[in-house]
Amino acid sequence: MNDVWQWDYAFEVLPGIVGGGLWMTIKVTVLASILAYVIGLGLALLRRSDLRIVSMVAWAVIEFIRSTPLLVQLFFAFYVLPDIGLLFDPVTTGVVVFGLHYATYAAEVYRAGIEAVPRGQWEAATALSLPRSRTWTKVILPQAIPRVLPALGNYTISMLKETPLLLTIGVLDIVGVAAEEGSQAFRYVEPITIAGVLFLILSYSASLLTRWMERRVGIAR
């Protein structure tokens, strides 16, 4: 019983961690990423608003959310949302908080991408007297977004690594399930190591995907 590593026990906990935890990790990461990319674009556009008050508010929201811990924001939502009548289940709360937090990072990424579009493109759109909305949807964003995809991908990878925070509001991801298994058997070495290896595999394959995207974007340019 005192062996440092027990294979029997490792194989016993593996199905639970992969079946329950891995699925939850992937589900939350994908849903929250989509939310973050959509809201992030909205925030980036609001920051560029001609109305100073709108851009200032967007800026303040972005900086506040970016400078404070995701965990505390998660607690905030978990305790405060029910008080104002929004009864989300913990998974939804998690997706919303993760989505909003990462939307502020995404907003900065979009901003850099939009600024990288050459000035001549704006001037050409003006010369063709394209309306504002067409300038954005047909000229600026189609050039800005492909370039920022790799950077957005990197944020999805860091989001993936932060999903274990959800265990604090009762959503069990890879680490949540592993810790649960560990506390039942009083043996943490195997489940936590398995969780670590799973994260290594996930984040490494995700980073390969991002690198591939970077190359594709490089060719497209």
Add this chain to the structure above:
Amino acid sequence: MFENVPEYISTAADGLWITVGATVAGIAIAAVLSFVFGLAMLSRLKTVRVIARIYVEIWRGTSEVVQLYWVMFALPILLGYRLVPLLVGILVLGLNFGAYGAEIVRGAVQSVPRAQYEGTIALSMTPAQRMRRVILPQALVEMVPPFNNLFIQLLKGSALLTIIGVSELTHQGKEVLIPRNVSEAATIWTVILLFYLLLAILITMGMRWLERRAAALVGRQPTKRDSVFARFGGGKDPLPAEQSKGGLADLRRKGGE
């Protein structure tokens, strides 16, 4: 609603010092590891490079929570003795963010123009002299802004120490204040969020100072940024078309409206 705020602030402040301590100690360890492994990744010896790469990939590739659990609960079984939670937290913060920092150092050193390096060879400096007197001082200026971001990430990462039972700022909220007054959760968490914001601003101010010093050291002007928040440039950015005074921007305003 606000009459209890002073009490919340004083109770949260008990945890604030632990957060500050863990963050400062974590930053110190992370900074040292960043330089050690960042330079090791540029070593001429393949073994050194491989070892540094393995460290970086493992500590960057796994989640901070996994690392906390692993050092807290799994390592004692292998070692035979347990570390105090606060120490575990500081070690994990240092090791985790040191791995990210190593990439910053590597990138900054590689961004120093090649001619600078060739110049040091022409002056027949020793490898140590090249690094210390020519390459690192210039790389340092490039490093400061990304390190600013990293240290704020580390500050935010210190909230996770709650999970292993360190009584820092977040822990004070979750385990002390919330159980007492759950109906005022919004106020309590706002107080705590503002504390973190304050600490983040302090880190940025410190790094601004460091950037000015580092830039002055190599005789450069630091890049201008208009506020302590603006970590990526910041402020409101005028539309590119509006920057060209008297050009197409005016034409558009007259013609379009």
